[in-house]
Amino acid sequence: MIFITGDVHGEYDLRKFGKDEFPAQSGLTRKDYMIICGDFGFLWDESRTERYWLKWLERKPWTTLWIDGNHENYSLLGRYRIEDWKGGKIQKITDSIYHLCRGSVFTIDDKKIFAFGGAESHDKQFRIPGVSYWPQEMPSLREMTLGAENLEKNDWKVDIVISHSLPTFILKELEMTDIYKPNRLTDFFQKVNHNLDFDLWFSGHYHRNMQCTHKHYMIFDSIAKITGNTFEIVEGEELD
Numbered sequence: 001m002i003f004i005t006g007d008v009h010g011e012y013d014l015r016k017f018g019k020d021e022f023p024a025q026s027g028l029t030r031k032d033y034m035i036i037c038g039d040f041g042f043l044w045d046e047s048r049t050e051r052y053w054l055k056w057l058e059r060k061p062w063t064t065l066w067i068d069g070n071h072e073n074y075s076l077l078g079r080y081r082i083e084d085w086k087g088g089k090i091q092k093i094t095d096s097i098y099h100l101c102r103g104s105v106f107t108i109d110d111k112k113i114f115a116f117g118g119a120e121s122h123d124k125q126f127r128i129p130g131v132s133y134w135p136q137e138m139p140s141l142r143e144m145t146l147g148a149e150n151l152e153k154n155d156w157k158v159d160i161v162i163s164h165s166l167p168t169f170i171l172k173e174l175e176m177t178d179i180y181k182p183n184r185l186t187d188f189f190q191k192v193n194h195n196l197d198f199d200l201w202f203s204g205h206y207h208r209n210m211q212c213t214h215k216h217y218m219i220f221d222s223i224a225k226i227t228g229n230t231f232e233i234v235e236g237e238e239l240d
């Protein structure tokens, strides 16, 4: 089974994975996948607290998959080896926690999943480079080209898109551009959205549980379970 949820921010938004909050976890195995739509936040300062909660997450029965958001320590992430997995590229953080590299298309449980992390911090002027802000939060032209090439190899057809940001037109339609300014990444997603045949697109970043269009969703503390070409919410509020 594939589950999808939003930002975790290290230990700050982990509560959703508690046994009381998410009782269905008791029947899961490493062949079930929990995908986090960015702001994983467990590669941050290598503190004891961070290591404790990472171990807590590691002990969960599923395999955790995460894309990067704008709250990751990219210097730490860069230390992990890139390897092949299910058609795409990953970095194994632990035996059951994998980072999904930008632009990969994975085949997981017969679903093709396009993963593309990154986002622009709207408060970066208040952050410290190399301590609480990394310019790598914004994907490079090379990464976007790689993503497009991988979609081309898949004939521009996938089942699910996992991103941190959303396409520009959605931010405009929802009148969110005063905070979440359009940028080269949201414009890239706009092109991807135009060319790609897909069923579902999930994003984190906005800290909302919300349906944006008939295919685009913001997810935060809810957990969605993929069922066929749609999903059901198994924890938290519906995405209305």
Ligand SMILES: [Fe+2]
Binding pocket: 007, 009, 039, 069, 071, 205, 206, 207
């Ligand atoms: Fe976040």
